[in-house]
Amino acid sequence: MHRRQPFWQRIHVDPWLLLLILVLATVAGFVLYSASGRSTAMLYRQGAAFAVGLAVMLTIAQFQPRFMQRWTPLAYLGGLMLLVAVLVVGTEAKGAQRWLTIPGMMRFQPSEVMKLIMPMSVAWYLGRRTLPPSFKYVFISLLIIGLPVLLILKQPDLGTSLLIGASGVFALLLAGLRWRYILGALVALVPAALAMWFFVLHGYQKRRVLTFLNPESDPLGAGWNIIQSKAAIGSGGIYGKGWLQGTQSHLDFLPEGHTDFIIAVLAEEFGLVGVCLLICVYLLVIARGLYITLQAQDSFSKLLAGSITLTFFVYVFVNIGMVSGLLPVVGVPLPLISYGGTSLVTLLSGFGILMSIHTHRKWMPQG
Amino acid sequence: MAKPIQLKDHLSDARTVQRRVVLAAVFMLALVAGLVARMYYLQVVQYEYHSTLSENNRVHVQPVPPPRGRIYDRNGIVLAENRPSFSLNITRERVTDLDTTFALLQSLLELSDEDVERSQRRLTQTRRRPFESVPVVFELSDEQIARIAVNQFRLPGVEVQASFVRHYPFAEHFAHAVGYVGRINEQEMARIDQVAYAGTHYIGKTGIERYYEDWLHGTVGYEEVETNARGRVLRVLKRIDPEPGRDLTLHLDSRLQAVAEHALGNRRGAVIAIEPETGGVLAYVSQPGFNPNLFVTGISYADYGALRDSLDQPLFNRVVRGLYPPGSTIKQMVALAGLDTGVVTRTSRVFDPGFYQLPNHSHKYRNWNRSGDGWVDMHLAIVRSNDTYFYDLAHKLGIDRLHDYMTRFGIGTRVSLDMHEEAAGLMPSREWKRNARRQPWYPGETLIAGIGQGYMLATPLQLAHSTALIANRGVWKRPRLLLHAEGMAPDESETPDNVHLRNDGDWDFIIAAMEAVMHGERGTARSAAQNAPYRMAGKTGTAQVVAIAQGEKYDSAALQERHRDHALFVGFAPVDDPKIAVAVMVENGESGGRVAAPVARQLFDAWLLPDQEPMSFTAETSQ
Numbered sequence: 005m006h007r008r009q010p011f012w013q014r015i016h017v018d019p020w021l022l023l024l025i026l027v028l029a030t031v032a033g034f035v036l037y038s039a040s041g042r043s044t045a046m047l048y049r050q051g052a053a054f055a056v057g058l059a060v061m062l063t064i065a066q067f068q069p070r071f072m073q074r075w076t077p078l079a080y081l082g083g084l085m086l087l088v089a090v091l092v093v094g095t096e097a098k099g100a101q102r103w104l105t106i107p108g109m110m111r112f113q114p115s116e117v118m119k120l121i122m123p124m125s126v127a128w129y130l131g132r133r134t135l136p137p138s139f140k141y142v143f144i145s146l147l148i149i150g151l152p153v154l155l156i157l158k159q160p161d162l163g164t165s166l167l168i169g170a171s172g173v174f175a176l177l178l179a180g181l182r183w184r185y186i187l188g189a190l191v192a193l194v195p196a197a198l199a200m201w202f203f204v205l206h207g208y209q210k211r212r213v214l215t216f217l218n219p220e221s222d223p224l225g226a227g228w229n230i231i232q233s234k235a236a237i238g239s240g241g242i243y244g245k246g247w248l249q250g251t252q253s254h255l256d257f258l259p260e261g262h263t264d265f266i267i268a269v270l271a272e273e274f275g276l277v278g279v280c281l282l283i284c285v286y287l288l289v290i291a292r293g294l295y296i297t298l299q300a301q302d303s304f305s306k307l308l309a310g311s312i313t314l315t316f317f318v319y320v321f322v323n324i325g326m327v328s329g330l331l332p333v334v335g336v337p338l339p340l341i342s343y344g345g346t347s348l349v350t351l352l353s354g355f356g357i358l359m360s361i362h363t364h365r366k367w368m369p370q371g
Numbered sequence: 372m373a374k375p376i377q378l379k380d381h382l383s384d385a386r387t388v389q390r391r392v393v394l395a396a397v398f399m400l401a402l403v404a405g406l407v408a409r410m411y412y413l414q415v416v417q418y419e420y421h422s423t424l425s426e427n428n429r430v431h432v433q434p435v436p437p438p439r440g441r442i443y444d445r446n447g448i449v450l451a452e453n454r455p456s457f458s459l460n461i462t463r464e465r466v467t468d469l470d471t472t473f474a475l476l477q478s479l480l481e482l483s484d485e486d487v488e489r490s491q492r493r494l495t496q497t498r499r500r501p502f503e504s505v506p507v508v509f510e511l512s513d514e515q516i517a518r519i520a521v522n523q524f525r526l527p528g529v530e531v532q533a534s535f536v537r538h539y540p541f542a543e544h545f546a547h548a549v550g551y552v553g554r555i556n557e558q559e560m561a562r563i564d565q566v567a568y569a570g571t572h573y574i575g576k577t578g579i580e581r582y583y584e585d586w587l588h589g590t591v592g593y594e595e596v597e598t599n600a601r602g603r604v605l606r607v608l609k610r611i612d613p614e615p616g617r618d619l620t621l622h623l624d625s626r627l628q629a630v631a632e633h634a635l636g637n638r639r640g641a642v643i644a645i646e647p648e649t650g651g652v653l654a655y656v657s658q659p660g661f662n663p664n665l666f667v668t669g670i671s672y673a674d675y676g677a678l679r680d681s682l683d684q685p686l687f688n689r690v691v692r693g694l695y696p697p698g699s700t701i702k703q704m705v706a707l708a709g710l711d712t713g714v715v716t717r718t719s720r721v722f723d724p725g726f727y728q729l730p731n732h733s734h735k736y737r738n739w740n741r742s743g744d745g746w747v748d749m750h751l752a753i754v755r756s757n758d759t760y761f762y763d764l765a766h767k768l769g770i771d772r773l774h775d776y777m778t779r780f781g782i783g784t785r786v787s788l789d790m791h792e793e794a795a796g797l798m799p800s801r802e803w804k805r806n807a808r809r810q811p812w813y814p815g816e817t818l819i820a821g822i823g824q825g826y827m828l829a830t831p832l833q834l835a836h837s838t839a840l841i842a843n844r845g846v847w848k849r850p851r852l853l854l855h856a857e858g859m860a861p862d863e864s865e866t867p868d869n870v871h872l873r874n875d876g877d878w879d880f881i882i883a884a885m886e887a888v889m890h891g892e893r894g895t896a897r898s899a900a901q902n903a904p905y906r907m908a909g910k911t912g913t914a915q916v917v918a919i920a921q922g923e924k925y926d927s928a929a930l931q932e933r934h935r936d937h938a939l940f941v942g943f944a945p946v947d948d949p950k951i952a953v954a955v956m957v958e959n960g961e962s963g964g965r966v967a968a969p970v971a972r973q974l975f976d977a978w979l980l981p982d983q984e985p986m987s988f989t990a991e992t993s994q
Binding site: 134135136177178179180228231234235236237238239240241242251252271275276279280283287290291294297298302303306307310314317321324325328329330 | 380381383384385387388389390391392395396399400402403405406407409410411413414415417418420421422425432595
């Protein structure tokens with residue numbers, strides 16, 4: 005006989021996370037409406053995607069972490085096969101081959117699924133071993149991380165492959181990767197990068213890297229967005245110009261105002277105050293994620309929850325950093341705010357995993 | 372899997388993770404502090420700067436398109452230039468109402484409905500960045516400019532801009548070789564680098580303009596400007612100049628081109644002259660031509676329809692896309708194959724009663740000379756273009772060896788270095804027939820392949836190239852139009868292997884026979900070589916026209932004329948030091964010796980004799 009569980013725990017929902025997600029969704033609604041030029045159609049589509057994402061999140065939360073753990077190796081192999089399939093029979097768009105077209109259904113991007121599979125795989129591998137991992141375990145973990153990263157790099161999709169690689173590395177770092185390995189890797193990176201630069205890369209590739217690092221040197225391409233988004237953010241001031249009052253964003257100066265550059269719209273209309281409040285909400289989400297990580301009862305759950313949380317933070321940080329001109333421009337949406345269904349569903353799935361880890365604790369066998 | 376039993380210390384593991392989580396939290400807070408600091412810097416420290424920019428309706432980055440490289444002939448005569456022209460540009464974001472604006476423009480500029488429709492299409496089709504203006508009406512007259520100026524206050528978002536438009540001063544004379552530029556279409560949009568073409572509205576569509584697009588285009592520059600809400604530029608904050616495209620110098624010689632066109636007269640056909648030593652194309656005539664200037668800013672339906680539907684097919688590039696049975700112009704190569712494989716010798720003879728029969732077959736393969744030439748050896752067979760001899764030789768060689776040798780000479784392959792549209796032609800083989808026709812190869816088909824008929828199809832370019840190859844005694848030089856692009860040469864990395872014969876003397880033997888075609892008593896082109904102060908080598912041919920290859924309209928009088936054989940001639944001169952190799956194809960010209968060879972003779976004279984009367988085109992002068 006089980007003790008009667010609280011309501012939230014019975015339906016496997018973490019009320020704090022749910023509340024924060026709903027807050028962010030509401031903010032998203034207001035900003036999107038403004039950024040899209042008062043397009044209700046876009047709002048409906050995003051709302052529908054959000055509903056789908058919530059349903060997926062709730063479904064995932066029902067599965068026990070042990071169940072996920074059991075199927076992780078298979079999911080990993082399946083994910084790899086999909087990535088190979090993308091390279092062989094994938095659909096090409098804008099010079100990159102990232103999608104699989106399922107006849108009669110939609111286009112689907114396997115690297116998106118890998119965003120979830122990657123932290124699970126490393127957590128699965130390291131979770132059953134004594135922490136901190138020995139050199140051999142680290143090496144094998146790196147292989148697990150490297151394979152999909154290389155496959156996605158070939159599509160080519162530098163941004164996604166780096167983010168997915170990072171989610172695996174986070175699990176490794178949380179597992180207590182020894183400092184000497186971390187230092188060693190950093191030291192080894194420098195000569196490797198230099199060698200690549202001088203012996204491997206072609207002129208045009210170097211130019212691409214330089215533009216990547218300094219977008220303002222390419223004012224007609226990546227830098228164009230940056231110049232405009234900085235003007236939008238900067239002109240917002242402390243309190244902003246007010247909702248629907250942003251001029252920069254509404255004049256179509258920002259080509260991706262409703263997707264990757266949406267924070268510029270928010271910053272213009274709600275000012276520094278709005279940005280700080282949003283960052284606070286994100287910090288609360290992250291704090292909750294870390295709390296769940298600490299409460300988790302086995303290594304797999306801990307590493308998985310921690311990795312998901314840290315990756316979420318990276319999304320927020322990279323997006324805001326890129327739009328404000330601190331970081332190179334990579335295609336990273338602002339979590340839960342940017343327009344786009346796919347990333348929304350993936351993110352909410354991640355929260356589903358967090359909820360599952362948190363609400364199934366009592367049933368986990370001890371020892 | 373067996374592995375050593377390890378006791379997992381969960382408490383210690385948990386502590387490990389816990390320490391790392393705390394560390395991560397500290398790290399993340401530090402990074403967020405960085406973000407907030409950045410936002411503070413932009414929104415508080417730099418607020419004045421950004422809000423000023425924003426007030427003035429804002430920083431604006433404008434691409435500055437590079438001037439396109441010009442194209443010259445070998446003497447420095449301009450074949451493609453950029454002509455200043457005033458165009459009407461529209462910036463969509465600044466137009467209050469497109470329909471009224473267009474209605475007003477129509478009455479001001481006296482545009483036809485079709486003009487308006489095209490202008491509107493240009494505005495919607497073009498990909499642009501926000502606030503970029505798009506040219507929609509070109510070549511405005513002074514009066515039109517004045518009318519717009521007077522009505523400027525009623526036309527927000529509309530401006531007159533001076534820009535450069537491609538101009539081809541020789542109009543139709545170099546249309547097929549040089550090609551033309553046109554507005555970037557959807558397909559090209561997907562292919563090109565959007566940034567590199569920011570502000571550029573034209574791209575090379577055919578010929579040299581397309582092949583060397585990357586060199587001609589140059590590198591885009593940009594301007595950072597401050598504009599006011601009405602779109603007027605207040606000041607330029609920063610400017611990076613564009614890098615102009617490279618100028619190209621071609622091997623083409625406009626004077627020789629003029630001679631070739633003049634020699635061809637009003638007939639339809641192709642003439643191509645190659646310098647054997649370099650592979651450089653000296654003359655490139657596909658007649659009739661068309662005026663490429665019509666295509667630059669967008670051709671009207673009526674003009675395009677006229678060009679497309681003309682029975683003479685002016686848009687058809689006969690030099691590199693015209694596929695004709697090469698006829699007897701390949702016999703010298705078949706002869707070389709026969710000598711090199713050893714199936715015949717220079718002196719072995721065949722008796723020609725006027726036809727040839729395969730052993731145990733009743734079908735008679737006819738010689739063009741029905742009465743027959745009697746005993747024929749190889750030299751005479753080339754001089755007389757004797758079909759019977761070559762039926763026999765082709766039969767002895769077999770299709771496999773024939774295919775092998777002809778391919779080495781470039782028949783059925785793309786030979787050019789820089790001619791974008793080149794068709795490969797067709798050198799048939801067993802394998803080709805199995806795949807294309809699902810049928811085995813029949814022995815009779817080898818015979819007609821031996822005289823350049825049947826399935827075999829070659830372009831005039833391939834014929835000129837194979838002739839230059841013989842003049843070079845087997846050394847491959849891929850035909851090219853480009854001489855240099857400000858010091859850069861075309862990429863020659865993929866030149867096929869030279870043709871090596873087991874006995875080098877065979878080259879001399881065959882060339883001597885080709886010389887006798889021109890200068891011998893019984894040569895098929897002897898009339899074209901009369902009174903020449905130098906020695907030339909050649910080979911005549913005719914190509915049967917079974918059906919009109921590309922004709923679409925039915926016109927019985929014209930049709931009859933178009934059923935006549937095409938006249939072909941290939942040749943080079945002077946024999947002892949070849950300076951020029953030529954292929955001439957006159958559509959429905961009937962006789963290679965009588966019609967095509969004299970054209971080649973005029974080119975030889977123009978190129979080799981220093982005191983020739985110079986001939987030239989008149990260039991369309993810039994307005």
